[in-house]
Amino acid sequence: MEALDIFATASLWSAVLRIATPLIFGTLGALICERAGVLNLGIEGIMTLGAMVAWMTVYQGGNLWMGLLVAALCGGLFGLLHALLTVPLGLSQHVTGLGITLFASSLTYYVYRLSLPVTSSPPTIEPFQPLAIPGLSDIPFFGEAFFTQTAPTYLALFAVLLTAYLLARTPLGLAIRMTGENPHAVEAQGLNPVRIRIGAIVAGSALMALGGAFLTTATFNSFFPTMVQGRGWVCIALVVFASWRPGKALLGALLFALFDAYQLRLQHVIESAIPYQLFLMVPYVLSIVALVVMSRRAKVPQALMAPYRKGER
Amino acid sequence: MNRETVLELAHISKHFGKLIANDDISLTLGKGELLALLGENGAGKTTLMNVLFGHYTADGGQVSAFGEILPPGKPRAAIEAGIGMVHQHFTLAGNLTVLDNVMIGTERLGLLRSGRKQAAAKLRGLSERFGLQVEPYAFVADLSVGEKQRVEILKALYRDARILILDEPTAVLTQIEAEQLFQTLRGMTDTGLSVIFISHKLAEVMAASDRVVILRGGRTVAEKRTSDTNRAELAELMVGRRVVRPVRTDQAPGRNILSAGKVDIVEDGRKLLDGIDFTVRAGEILGIIGVSGNGQAALGQLTCGLRGADTGTLVYDGNQANGFSPRMLVTSGTGRIPEDRNTEGAIAEMAIWENAVLERIHEKRFSAYGFVNRARCRDYATELIDRFDIRGAAPDTRTGLLSGGNMQKMILGRNLAASPKLIIANQPTRGLDEGAIAAVHAELLAARKDGAAILLISEDLDEVLALSDTIQAIFKGRLSAPLSAEDADSRTVGLMMAGIWETSHAA
Ligand SMILES: Nc1ncnc2c1ncn2[C@@H]1O[C@H](COP(=O)(O)OP(=O)(O)O)[C@@H](O)[C@H]1O
Ligand SMILES: [Mg+2]
Numbered sequence: 176m177e178a179l180d181i182f183a184t185a186s187l188w189s190a191v192l193r194i195a196t197p198l199i200f201g202t203l204g205a206l207i208c209e210r211a212g213v214l215n216l217g218i219e220g221i222m223t224l225g226a227m228v229a230w231m232t233v234y235q236g237g238n239l240w241m242g243l244l245v246a247a248l249c250g251g252l253f254g255l256l257h258a259l260l261t262v263p264l265g266l267s268q269h270v271t272g273l274g275i276t277l278f279a280s281s282l283t284y285y286v287y288r289l290s291l292p293v294t295s296s297p298p299t300i301e302p303f304q305p306l307a308i309p310g311l312s313d314i315p316f317f318g319e320a321f322f323t324q325t326a327p328t329y330l331a332l333f334a335v336l337l338t339a340y341l342l343a344r345t346p347l348g349l350a351i352r353m354t355g356e357n358p359h360a361v362e363a364q365g366l367n368p369v370r371i372r373i374g375a376i377v378a379g380s381a382l383m384a385l386g387g388a389f390l391t392t393a394t395f396n397s398f399f400p401t402m403v404q405g406r407g408w409v410c411i412a413l414v415v416f417a418s419w420r421p422g423k424a425l426l427g428a429l430l431f432a433l434f435d436a437y438q439l440r441l442q443h444v445i446e447s448a449i450p451y452q453l454f455l456m457v458p459y460v461l462s463i464v465a466l467v468v469m470s471r472r473a474k475v476p477q478a479l480m481a482p483y484r485k486g487e488r
Numbered sequence: 489m490n491r492e493t494v495l496e497l498a499h500i501s502k503h504f505g506k507l508i509a510n511d512d513i514s515l516t517l518g519k520g521e522l523l524a525l526l527g528e529n530g531a532g533k534t535t536l537m538n539v540l541f542g543h544y545t546a547d548g549g550q551v552s553a554f555g556e557i558l559p560p561g562k563p564r565a566a567i568e569a570g571i572g573m574v575h576q577h578f579t580l581a582g583n584l585t586v587l588d589n590v591m592i593g594t595e596r597l598g599l600l601r602s603g604r605k606q607a608a609a610k611l612r613g614l615s616e617r618f619g620l621q622v623e624p625y626a627f628v629a630d631l632s633v634g635e636k637q638r639v640e641i642l643k644a645l646y647r648d649a650r651i652l653i654l655d656e657p658t659a660v661l662t663q664i665e666a667e668q669l670f671q672t673l674r675g676m677t678d679t680g681l682s683v684i685f686i687s688h689k690l691a692e693v694m695a696a697s698d699r700v701v702i703l704r705g706g707r708t709v710a711e712k713r714t715s716d717t718n719r720a721e722l723a724e725l726m727v728g729r730r731v732v733r734p735v736r737t738d739q740a741p742g743r744n745i746l747s748a749g750k751v752d753i754v755e756d757g758r759k760l761l762d763g764i765d766f767t768v769r770a771g772e773i774l775g776i777i778g779v780s781g782n783g784q785a786a787l788g789q790l791t792c793g794l795r796g797a798d799t800g801t802l803v804y805d806g807n808q809a810n811g812f813s814p815r816m817l818v819t820s821g822t823g824r825i826p827e828d829r830n831t832e833g834a835i836a837e838m839a840i841w842e843n844a845v846l847e848r849i850h851e852k853r854f855s856a857y858g859f860v861n862r863a864r865c866r867d868y869a870t871e872l873i874d875r876f877d878i879r880g881a882a883p884d885t886r887t888g889l890l891s892g893g894n895m896q897k898m899i900l901g902r903n904l905a906a907s908p909k910l911i912i913a914n915q916p917t918r919g920l921d922e923g924a925i926a927a928v929h930a931e932l933l934a935a936r937k938d939g940a941a942i943l944l945i946s947e948d949l950d951e952v953l954a955l956s957d958t959i960q961a962i963f964k965g966r967l968s969a970p971l972s973a974e975d976a977d978s979r980t981v982g983l984m985m986a987g988i989w990e991t992s993h994a995a
Contacts, residue, residue, distance in 0.1 A: 346595035346602045349584075353592045356581030362543070363579045364593030364643070365564030474583050485543070 181440045188320035190439075192328055193394060195432035197222070199331040200386030201410035202417065202424040203338050204379040208254075209414055210342065211375035212355040212478040216272025217257045218383045219407030220279030221250045223400075225384030227283045230391035230398040231290065233300045243327065243388050250384020251377045253279050258376035262369055265482035276407070284400050297397040303327060325393045327385070332425070334382065339421040351375050355476035358483035368483055383407070409462065416466050418473040430465065434458035491518025494682050495571075495651050500539055500549035502532075509535040510546070511706040517651065517684060520677045524693040524714070525686045526726055527703035528921045529892075533686045534576055536703070537653050541573045542566045553651065567593075572644020576655035576686075578636055582629030586622050586639050587611060590646050614645050619672055633781065634665045641672075652676065654685040658692060662779050663949070663982035670696040688726070690719045704728055723922075731922040734930040736955060736973075742770030744803070745910050745941035746791070751800035753786045753965075760786035762965040763800070768941040770909065773932070775956030776945045776967070778985055780915075783965040784945050785827065788914040791943060792824045793817045805909070818847050823903030823940075827914040829892070833899045836888030840878075841869035843887050844902050876901035877927065893924025900931050911935055914945045929955060949978055949985070963987035 181187055201218055208215040228249045229242035237245070253275060260271045291298065303325035311322040342348035350371050353361050358368035386406070391398050409431060417423035438454040495517040502510040509532045517523050527533050538544045540551050545561035552558060553569040566573075580589050591607050608624045615621055620638040628636060637657060644652055652673075658666040670692070673683050687693050693700055694714060702710045702725045710725045724730055747767035753760045761783050768774045778784060789795045790802070796811025804812060805820065817824070826832035834843045845854050845865045854865055869883035876897045881890060890898065896916065903911065913932060917925045932955060936942055945962075946952050952959060959976050961968040961984035968989040971980070983989070 344601055346591075346599050347597045349588055349592055349602065350597060352584060353581050353588070356583055357579060359575075360579035360581055360589070361592060363541075363563060363573065363575065365567045366593045366597075477581065477583060 178441060178444055181437060181444065184440075185316050185319040187436055187440060189323065190436040191429060191432045192321065192324050193432075194435050195428040196328045196331045196393070197386040197389045197406055198410055198413065198428035198431060199335060199425060200389065201383050201407060202413040202428055203331075203334055203421060204250075204382030204386065205410050205414045206417065206419060206421060206424055207338065207351070207379035207382070208376050209479055210355045210419055210476060211351045211372045212358065212476055212481065212483070213258070213261055213372055213376055214268045214272060214411075214480050215254070215257055215275075215376060215379060215383075216269060216411065217253060217275030217279065217380065218272075218410055219403060219405070220276035220283075221253050221380050221383045222387030222390075222403045222407050224253060224279045224283045225250050225387030226391045226402055227287050227387075227398050228384070229388030230300060231287070233392065234298065239303055239392050242392055243385060246384045246388035247381040250387075251381040253384075254377040254380025255373070257380065258373040261482070262372045262376070265484055268480050268482075280400075287398060287400070297399055299396040300392070302391075302396045303393040327389050327393055330385075331389075335421050335425045342421065352476075355478055358478055362485065369485075372483070383410075386410070409459075412462060412466055415470045415473060416462070418469070419476060427465075431458055431462055434461050491521055493517070494519050494554055495540075495684075496552045497536070497540060498550050498552075500536060500551070501547045502535055502539055502544060503547060508706050510539065512549070513703070513706075513708050514549075515701050515708065515711070517682050519682055520680050521682050522673060522677050522696060522698045523682075523684045524697035524700045525684055525703060526688065526690075526693050526700050526722060527686075528688055528726055529919055530921070531703040531726075532706040533703055534655055537573065537655055537684070537686065540566070541571060541653070564593075567647055567649075570648065570650035572641075572647060572649030572652050574637065574640040574644065574652070574654040574657060576659070578640055580628045580636055580639060583627065585625050585627055586631075586642075587624040589628055589639055590624075590643050594647060611642060611646060614642055618642075618645065618675065633660045633779075634662075637661070637669070650681060652681060652683045654683070656686050656688070658687065658689065660779070662986045664986045666692060690722050690726075693722065694719055702726055727922045731926050733926045733954060734933055736773075736933060736936075736957075739771055739937070741772035741957065742939060744768075745770050745805055746943065747803045748790075748797075749801050749803070751790065751797040751802065753790060753795065754798045755786075759965050761790070761797075764962075764965075764967040766943075766960060766967060766970070768910070768943050770941050771936055771939045772957045773936055773942040773944055773955050774970075775952035775959045776943065776962050777949065777952040777959060777981060778947060778962035780947050782962050784914065784947075784962060786965070787962065788827050788912065788945060791912045792826065792914075821906065821909045823906070823908035823911040823935075825896075825899055825903060825911070825913045825916050827918075827945075829895050829899055834887050834895055836886070838887055839884050840873070840881055840887050840890075840898060841865045841883040843898065844869040844872055844883075847902065848906075872898065872901040872905060875905070876931070893920045893927070896920060896924065896928060897931075900928060904931060904935055907938060908935070908940055911940050911942045912945075913942060915947065916944070917946075917948065917951060925951075949981060953978065953981065959984075961985050961987075961989060963989075 201222060205215055205218055225246040229246035232242040232245045233239055257271055257275050260266045261268050305323045306326050308322040312318040342352060350361060350366055354368045354371045361368040387403060390402055413424055413427040416427040435458045438457045442451045442454050493516050497513060497515050500510050500513045513536055525533050535544065539546045542561050542563040542565060550557055553571060556569060558569055559565050587604060587608055590611055591602065595602055611624050620642055622635055622638050628639060657669060661669060677683055697714045700712050700714055700722065701708055704726060745768055748764055751761055751764050766774060790797060793812045793814040801808050801810055830836060845868060849855055854861055866883040873881050878894050878897045880894060887895065917928050932942060944955060953976060957973050958970045959981060960970050964987060968984050
C-alpha cells in the first residue's frame with residue numbers, strides 16, 4: 176500500500192471521527208470557558224478525572240451512560256473549584272488551571288490505586304459498541320467511514336451544533352459572549368457577570384470530563400494513568416485555531432485527528448529505519464503550523480484572562 | 489417653572505479607603521430638565537453617578553426615582569426604574585455587533601431563541617426617532633467614537649429610559665459632534681426625558697444646560713440656574729479660587745530645530761500619518777490640535793524616537809534621517825513628555841530619584857564603572873522637587889503615590905532641567921486640574937522664552953490657543969497648513985479639528 180492510498184480506506188475516516196471525539200468535547204468545553212473570559216488549564220486533569228470516574232462507575236456495575244453522567248458531574252465539580260478561585264477571588268487563571276490539572280490527575284491516580292489491587296494487566300469493562308445508523312450506514316464507503324460510530328461520537332457532533340446555536344442565537348449565549356468581551360458592559364445592563372462566568376466554567380468543565388470519559392468507555396476499555404496524553408493541551412490550542420468558534424473547533428479537531436490517524440497507518444506503510452516516534456510528532460508539528468496560519472486572524476475575546484471585580488476601575 | 493421631580497439623591501456619601509469621594513451630596517432632577525453636573529477631575533462626579541446607578545453601594549444616603557427608593561448596589565433595579573447611563577469609558581464589546589450590544593440583558597436568559605429581528609426593527613425605529621443613525625449589524629469596533637456614543641445612548645433608550653445620565657459625553661467628541669449631541673439631548677428633554685450630563689467644560693455647560701450643580705472635593709458647593717450665572721463665576725466655584733493661566737508674550741522665533749517633510753507612517757496598510765509637513769523653530773510653540781485617535785500617537789512616537797517614518801524625512805537641527813533613536817534625542821537635548829504619564833512617562837513602582845535620572849543614568853555624574861552614584865541621584869531629585877514645586881514628594885517616595893499633576897511636574901522637571909533645545913509635549917495637561925495646568929503652562933512658556941522649540945500635541949482647544957505661536961490641526965493622519973496665532977479663533981480651529989480646513993482659510 177502506498178502512502179496516499181491510505182486516504183482511500185474507510186477505516187481511516189472512521190478512525191478520524193473516533194480519535195476526534197474526545198478532542199471535540201474538550202475543545203467545546205475550553206471554548207465555552209474562554210468565551211466567558213476564563214482560560215481553563217484544568218482541562219488535562221479534568222479529562223483524566225473524567226476518564227477514570229466513568230470507567231469506575233461502569234466497573235462497579237453502573238451502565239455506560241451512567242458513567243458519562245457521573246464523569247460530567249465530577250468535571251463540573253472541579254470546574255466549580257476553578258471558577259471559585261478565578262472568578263470571585265480573581266486568582267491567576269494560569270496558576271489555578273495548572274493547579275487543578277495537577278490536583279485532579281493526582282487525585283485520580285490515588286483513587287484508582289486505592290480502589291483496585293495492583294495487577295499486571297488493568298481490568299476491563301464492556302465499552303460502547305459502534306451504532307450503525309439505519310439507511311446511512313449502508314452507503315458504500317461513507318457508511319462505514321462516518322455512520323458506524325459509537326453513540327458518544329454522535330453526541331459530540333450534536334454538542335457542536337447545540338453550542339453553536341446557544342452562543343449565536345440565545346440570550347444566554349449573548350450574555351456569555353459579552354462577558355468574555357466586556358464584563359463591565361454586562362453588569363451595566365443589569366446582569367451578573369460573576370454568575371455567568373461560574374456557570375460557563377462549570378458547563379465547560381463537564382464537557383471536558385466527557386471527552387476524557389470517551390477514552391475509557393469507547394476508545395479503550397480500561398483506565399491507565401497516562402491515557403489522556405496531552406489531549407487537553409491540544410484542545411486549548413484548538414480553541415485558538417478555531418478563533419473561538421464551535422464550527423471551526425470541530426474542523427480543527429477533525430484535522431488533528433486526521434493527522435493522527437494517518438501517521439498511525441503511515442508507520443506500517445513506510446518501512447525504514449526512521450524511529451516511529453517521528454511519526455508521533457507529525458500531528459503536533461502540523462498543528463503548530465496550522466495554528467500559526469489560522470490564529471493570525473483570530474478574534475480573541477477581549478476580556479479573556481482579565482479578572483472582573485465589581486466597582487473597580 | 490416648577491417641574492415634577494423625577495429623581496432625588498439624598499445625603500449620598502461614599503469613600504474609597506481614606507479618600508472621601510462623595511460627602512453628603514443631595515440633588516434633584518426635574519422632568520424634562522437638562523442638568524449639568526460640573527466639577528474638576530476627582531471632584532466625585534463619576535462616583536456619584538455610579539452610586540446612583542448601583543455600580544457602587546453608598547456608605548450612606550438614598551436614591552429615589554419617580555418616588556420609589558432604589559435598592560443600593562443593583563444596576564438592574566436602576567434600569568427597571570427607567571434610568572439609563574452612558575459611562576465615561578464606554579461599556580461596549582467591540583467584537584460584537586451594535587444589536588448584540590443593545591440587546592444584552594433585555595431578554596430572559598432562559599429563552600430558547602432571541603428575537604433579533606424584532607429587536608433590530610425597534611432599534612431602527614429609535615434611531616430614526618431621535619436622529620441617532622447607526623447600523624444594527626455593524627461591528628462596534630468598526631464605529632467611530634461618535635457612533636459608539638450613539639450606541640450607548642440607544643442602549644438606554646431601547647430599555648425605555650426616562651432619565652438619561654451621560655458621564656463626560658463630549659470628552660471624546662469633536663466640537664461639531666458635541667453640538668449635535670446637545671441638540672439631540674435637547675430634543676429628548678422636549679419629549680419629557682430628563683438628562684444629567686457631567687462635564688468640566690464651562691462653555692458647554694453654559695450653552696446647553698438648564699441648571700448646574702457644582703461639585704468640588706466631593707461636596708456640592710453650589711447650585712445655579714444657568715441663566716443666572718456666568719462662566720467666570722462657575723470657574724471660580726469649580727476650582728475654589730481664582731486661577732490665572734499664564735499668558736504668552738510675543739517673541740521672534742529663531743532657526744529651524746525640527747521639521748518633517750512628507751512623512752507617512754503605515755500600519756497594516758492604513759496610513760496613521762499621511763504626508764505630514766511641519767517645522768518648529770527655536771523659541772516657538774507649534775500646537776498640533778486634534779481629537780485623539782487621529783494620528784497623535786504615531787506623531788508622538790515618531791518625534792520621540794520610538795518609530796521611524798516609512799516615507800519622508802525628519803530634519804533635526806541640520807541632521808536628516810527618517811527617524812532618530814531615543815538615545816540620540818536625549819543626548820542632543822530633547823525633552824519628551826509622553827502622552828500617558830503612567831505607562832510611558834514614569835515607572836510608578838520606582839522611587840522618584842530613579843525616575844528622575846532614568847534617561848541620563850549613563851551620564852558621568854550619575855554612574856561610573858557600572859555603579860550608580862545614589863547620593864548624586866538623590867541630590868538631583870531633591871533639586872527637581874524644589875525647583876518644580878513637586879508636592880508630597882521626597883527623593884525616595886514611590887512615584888505612583890504622586891497625584892497626576894505632581895507626577896507630570898516631575899516628568900516636566902526631569903526634561904526641562906537640562907534646558908533642552910526641543911520639547912515634545914504630548915497632551916501635557918490631560919487629566920490635570922486647573923492649578924496644575926497653570927503650572928505646566930508656565931513652565932512650557934518659560935522654556936520657550938529660553939529658546940526651546942516646542943511641539944505641543946493636544947486635544948484641548950483652549951490650551952492650544954493660549955500657548956501656540958502656530959497651529960496645525962491633525963485629522964485622520966493628515967496635518968492642515970499652519971495657521972498663525974493671530975488668525976486663530978476657536979471657531980476656525982474647531983472646524984479644522986473636524987477636518988474642514990481647505991475651505992476655512994487659504995494656507
Ligand atoms: N474605584 C475607585 N477606587 C478608589 N478610588 C476611586 C475609585 N473611583 C474614584 N476614586 C477616587 O475618588 C475621587 C473621585 O473620583 P471620580 O468620581 O472619578 O471623579 P470625577 O468623575 O469627578 O473626575 C478621585 O480622587 C478618585 O481617585
Ligand atoms: Mg469622571
